[in-house]
Amino acid sequence: MYRGLVKEEQINLGSKTRSSSQATLDSLDLTRYSEDGERGVDERVAVLEFELRKAKETISALRANLTVATESEATTPDTGSVKPLHNESIKPHEQRALNFLINEYLLVHGYKLTSITFADENEHQVNSC
Secondary structure: HHHHHHHHHHHHHHHOOOHHHHHHHHHOHHHHHHHHHHHHHHHHHHHHHHHHHHHHHHHHHHHHHHHHHHHHHHHOOOOOOOOOOOOOOOOOHHHHHHHHHHHHHHHOOOOOHHHHHHHHHHHHHHHHO
């Protein structure tokens, strides 16, 4: 009789029949309801909100700088002479444009933390507009 029960259990295990409660437990995604999962999502949302805020600040600063630069170029007559680059210091709007491009490069190539650090270190340039 014991051998008959063992064979029956092996058949049930071989076909992997499960009770409805086991099937329900298997179908639940337990990590979705855990605090760790929510914390990970919250952290990701916080990082994305930070990146969005920094991007909006940078865009508005660059727009303001572009407006100032185009207005100053319109009032300055072009003499047609080319000046050596080493005699001129970089203009503030050019520095901000370079910083923006470097930040975009870092983001595109997956250096998010470096991008955040770079943005924090150059925050005075964005806010000085």
